[in-house]
Amino acid sequence: MIQVRWHGRGGQGSFTIARLLGAAAVLQEGKNALAFPTFGPERRGAPVLGFTKISDEKIHDRSEVQSCDYVVVLDETLVDENTVKGLLSDGCILINTKNPQRYREMFDCKVIGIDATEIALKHIGLPITNTAMLGALIAESKMLKIESVKAVIATEMRANLVEKNHAALMAAYQQIKGEQS
Amino acid sequence: MKSNLKFVSGDEAVALGVRLARPHVISAYPITPQTIVVERLADFVEDGSLKAEYMHVESEHSAMAAAMGVSSVGARAFTATSSQGLLHMAECVHYASGARFPIVMMNANRSIAVPWSIYGDQRDSLGLLDSGWIQVYVEDAQEALDMMIQAYKVAEHPEVMTPFMVNLDGFVLTHTYEPVEVPDQKQVDDFLPMYQSTNKMSMDEPKSLCFSTSPADNQEFKYMQHKAMEGSVDIIREVDAEFGQVFGRYYHGMTESYRCEDAEAVLMTLGSVTGTVRTVVDMLRAEGHKVGVFKIRYMRPFPQDEVKELGKLGSRVGVLEKNISFGNEGTVFTNVNSVFSTLEKRVESKNYVGGLGGRDITKEDIRGIFMDLLSKEPFTERVEFIGMGCDTNE
Numbered sequence: 001m002i003q004v005r006w007h008g009r010g011g012q013g014s015f016t017i018a019r020l021l022g023a024a025a026v027l028q029e030g031k032n033a034l035a036f037p038t039f040g041p042e043r044r045g046a047p048v049l050g051f052t053k054i055s056d057e058k059i060h061d062r063s064e065v066q067s068c069d070y071v072v073v074l075d076e077t078l079v080d081e082n083t084v085k086g087l088l089s090d091g092c093i094l095i096n097t098k099n100p101q102r103y104r105e106m107f108d109c110k111v112i113g114i115d116a117t118e119i120a121l122k123h124i125g126l127p128i129t130n131t132a133m134l135g136a137l138i139a140e141s142k143m144l145k146i147e148s149v150k151a152v153i154a155t156e157m158r159a160n161l162v163e164k165n166h167a168a169l170m171a172a173y174q175q176i177k178g179e180q181s
Numbered sequence: 182m183k184s185n186l187k188f189v190s191g192d193e194a195v196a197l198g199v200r201l202a203r204p205h206v207i208s209a210y211p212i213t214p215q216t217i218v219v220e221r222l223a224d225f226v227e228d229g230s231l232k233a234e235y236m237h238v239e240s241e242h243s244a245m246a247a248a249m250g251v252s253s254v255g256a257r258a259f260t261a262t263s264s265q266g267l268l269h270m271a272e273c274v275h276y277a278s279g280a281r282f283p284i285v286m287m288n289a290n291r292s293i294a295v296p297w298s299i300y301g302d303q304r305d306s307l308g309l310l311d312s313g314w315i316q317v318y319v320e321d322a323q324e325a326l327d328m329m330i331q332a333y334k335v336a337e338h339p340e341v342m343t344p345f346m347v348n349l350d351g352f353v354l355t356h357t358y359e360p361v362e363v364p365d366q367k368q369v370d371d372f373l374p375m376y377q378s379t380n381k382m383s384m385d386e387p388k389s390l391c392f393s394t395s396p397a398d399n400q401e402f403k404y405m406q407h408k409a410m411e412g413s414v415d416i417i418r419e420v421d422a423e424f425g426q427v428f429g430r431y432y433h434g435m436t437e438s439y440r441c442e443d444a445e446a447v448l449m450t451l452g453s454v455t456g457t458v459r460t461v462v463d464m465l466r467a468e469g470h471k472v473g474v475f476k477i478r479y480m481r482p483f484p485q486d487e488v489k490e491l492g493k494l495g496s497r498v499g500v501l502e503k504n505i506s507f508g509n510e511g512t513v514f515t516n517v518n519s520v521f522s523t524l525e526k527r528v529e530s531k532n533y534v535g536g537l538g539g540r541d542i543t544k545e546d547i548r549g550i551f552m553d554l555l556s557k558e559p560f561t562e563r564v565e566f567i568g569m570g571c572d573t574n575e
Binding site: 019022023026027032033034035036037039040041059060061062063064066 | 186187188213299300352353354356357358359360453454456457459460539541542543544
């Protein structure tokens with residue numbers, strides 16, 4: 001089982017992206033998945049978490065997520081020492097930032113930094129970074145094929161948003177891929 | 182990939198199931214965490230994919246009153262609620278079952294104030310156990326969708342004619358997205374024909390509905406209601422078996438027993454926590470512990486035969502519930518022990534109360550319960566609140 005925890009603020013699409021990742025795993029790759037937000041009232045601007053669990057088997061466990069393989073942060077103003085709580089020792093944190101070095105000094109684990117805000121502003125015209133961060137996560141983790149994610153963006157998002165989000169997804173994906181090679 | 186596979190929340194799965202059941206009227210009043218159900222149904226009526234009348238009423242009391250009006254002319258009614266909303270409609274909930282209106286209602290299980298809380302436990306529906314409604318508790322979104330279809334078939338059966346409440350744990354099920362197969366409409370239409378009833382207002386066959394009685398007759402009506410509910414056990418089993426044959430998913434009728442056959446300790450559950458307990462059972466089995474989980478699906482009618490059979494296995498039995506009847510014990514526990522009391526050999530049982538007001542029931546909590554049951558020590562207390570203390574996670 002792979003577990004991803006998404007950190008964002010209400011309105012930034014952190015739960016939407018948790019759900020799209022689950023949908024891609026289920027509808028495109030025949031895996032099992034659960035996706036859910038922090039339970040409770042929805043408030044724009046408030047810190048929220050999204051969770052995606054992906055497995056080859058049916059997922060029965062409904063208890064709160066205690067540990068995760070990946071932490072993805074859409075809004076770096078949320079980062080503090082607790083952000084990596086429960087992250088497994090071989091796990092990785094992906095942060096939307098212009099200054100990844102700062103977090104490499106802060107955390108012992110693997111840190112991937114990407115300026116997703118710039119990518120989103122360029123391709124979407126809004127600082128909505130969820131699809132860019134998903135592109136970075138797929139490049140880093142290889143948990144799903146990038147085509148699977150593109151396919152669910154095409155079917156789940158409003159028609160006028162699909163092309164823009166594909167562009168943001170792929171820009172971040174290619175950037176992290178490029179850094180790996 | 183199956184073309185009918187979707188990735189939806191429990192609330193959305195309920196709405197998809199209701200659409201397949203083709204109710205004539207939906208009377209709706211939103212309440213967290215049920216709201217998405219009535220929102221999606223409003224979308225379906227708006228986009229024409231569900232040909233139904235959508236009544237946005239002014240309260241839950243009115244939602245159930247409207248559903249009774251719908252059912253009283255022989256039409257199929259749906260409504261959904263949660264928590265304080267269910268309590269607000271309580272007068273009409275009893276009314277609907279006494280009038281023998283086979284209304285189907287989804288209830289998102291949520292805590293009861295005070296303290297005010299929108300999070301889940303099962304004190305709302307268990308508080309209405311005596312209201313004359315069939316009550317089922319589901320474990321996942323697929324079961325939720327499937328039960329919307331089964332619910333109408335059971336409720337509208339001429340020998341049952343009893344309203345039906347489908348319970349989903351708030352948030353844990355209502356707001357979690359997961360894979361759900363959506364059955365084919367044609368197959369559902371064949372499985373669930375249109376509602377036919379003589380219990381309706383009709384110019385051709387005038388009769389009085391929702392009437393008064395004197396003490397000379399009242400008790401006989403209550404007796405008939407009781408016998409119909411008792412008899413619904415057979416119909417529930419038949420409908421579930423037929424559903425399994427048609428759609429390939431069978432839920433084992435009144436209860437589902439998992440790895441209980443040779444178990445020294447069995448934990449009884451209601452709703453979504455069953456899945457977490459399954460996970461712990463598999464972990465403990467791998468370590469060599471003989472444990473099992475017994476999922477109670479129906480609280481009314483109560484699964485007397487199945488609970489009795491479980492009691493005969495000789496395991497120590499825990500009952501885990503998100504409920505407490507203050508000053509006594511959990512109501513599920515009371516019901517289970519009532520059945521155990523009919524057995525020759527006494528069953529050692531203990532009540533574990535947890536998950537109140539949305540408190541997480543962890544795998545460690547469940548492991549602890551099993552270790553308590555597996556120890557041969559006599560129980561020091563009859564009712565134990567699990568997971569107590571401040572939540573130090575955040």
